[in-house]
Amino acid sequence: MEYVTLSNGVKMPVLGYGTFTISNEETERCVTDAIHVGYRSIDTAQAYYNEEGVGNAVHKAIEAGTVKREELFLTTKIWVANAGYEKAKASIEESLQKLQTDYIDLLFVHQPYNDYYGTWRAMEEAYKEGKAKAIGVSNFYADRYLDLASFAEIKPMVNQLETHVFQQQKTIRPYLDKFGTQIEAWAPFAKGEKNLFSHPVLTEIGAKYGKNAGQTALRFMIQSGIVVIPKSTHKERMAENLNVFDFVLTEDEMKQIEGMDEGSNIFMDHENPAHIENFFSRFGIM
Numbered sequence: 001m002e003y004v005t006l007s008n009g010v011k012m013p014v015l016g017y018g019t020f021t022i023s024n025e026e027t028e029r030c031v032t033d034a035i036h037v038g039y040r041s042i043d044t045a046q047a048y049y050n051e052e053g054v055g056n057a058v059h060k061a062i063e064a065g066t067v068k069r070e071e072l073f074l075t076t077k078i079w080v081a082n083a084g085y086e087k088a089k090a091s092i093e094e095s096l097q098k099l100q101t102d103y104i105d106l107l108f109v110h111q112p113y114n115d116y117y118g119t120w121r122a123m124e125e126a127y128k129e130g131k132a133k134a135i136g137v138s139n140f141y142a143d144r145y146l147d148l149a150s151f152a153e154i155k156p157m158v159n160q161l162e163t164h165v166f167q168q169q170k171t172i173r174p175y176l177d178k179f180g181t182q183i184e185a186w187a188p189f190a191k192g193e194k195n196l197f198s199h200p201v202l203t204e205i206g207a208k209y210g211k212n213a214g215q216t217a218l219r220f221m222i223q224s225g226i227v228v229i230p231k232s233t234h235k236e237r238m239a240e241n242l243n244v245f246d247f248v249l250t251e252d253e254m255k256q257i258e259g260m261d262e263g264s265n266i267f268m269d270h271e272n273p274a275h276i277e278n279f280f281s282r283f284g285i286m
């Protein structure tokens, strides 16, 4: 595994395992498989309702001697309904309990809505108490990101954004660099949209190295300094997605894949009011 060093010195694996849309029951099996094939970083969230499944898998892997807690990197995210200092603080305790751990390696504000300043203060406190080793934001685009990064006492160490070959987040990246914030990609496969797994550019470049389109896409992002957290419920795919550290794309190949960038989100546009209203109603927030 390769690592990036966050602005506070914490080492984060460049490739982790995503658990969005996996039921709590199935998550235990999936995370157990993921640890077994070599993943050490696991991404969950309060809103995925599978923190217990992650906690059970991690607890059992540690008990069995498969891994040590300090070898794992656990990420969770505070949901919009738990926003504000008091609620966020209580929800951090609940997440720790569900994950069966004394500390979360990376704690996010999941979405830039509701009282995220209050949430951030609870996260800063958890960070100072050692309950979170690093804190960050997710889905914070330029306006909200620059606001929080400029005025918060502790600057976000990571911003987890929709990022893939079709949305390379080129506009915000210089600003993330300015505040020492690491970019992390959610949906690094674009959830398979736009035929990513059979895309001719990725397929042709990957073939040279005996890799498929998905592996080529992950390699491109890692080489671009982006942390990735692909999700799969299939053990053989988990292993395949992890097998991206034995080849290096040339400058020309990197440029070709850079050319696939369309510069816009596929799944949610945080600047589109209709998308935001739809998001709130989908999650029963209003």
Ligand SMILES: NC(=O)c1ccc[n+]([C@@H]2O[C@H](COP(=O)([O-])OP(=O)(O)OC[C@H]3O[C@@H](n4cnc5c(N)ncnc54)[C@H](OP(=O)(O)O)[C@@H]3O)[C@@H](O)[C@H]2O)c1
Residues within 6 Å of the ligand: 017, 018, 019, 020, 021, 043, 044, 110, 138, 139, 160, 161, 185, 186, 187, 188, 189, 190, 191, 192, 197, 214, 229, 230, 231, 232, 233, 234, 237, 238, 240, 241
């Ligand atoms: N912060 C946020 O708001 C946010 C939002 C979305 C996601 N995330 C995080 O980011 C993680 C990754 O994003 P994502 O799960 O939405 O999408 P993704 O990783 O881009 O794509 C997952 C899809 O790709 C398929 N897949 C995986 N490996 C494959 C392979 N080798 N060959 C063919 N198909 C393959 C999976 O199917 P199978 O499972 O059937 O293999 C699944 O349908 C999430 O799990 C979550 O942890 C965060």
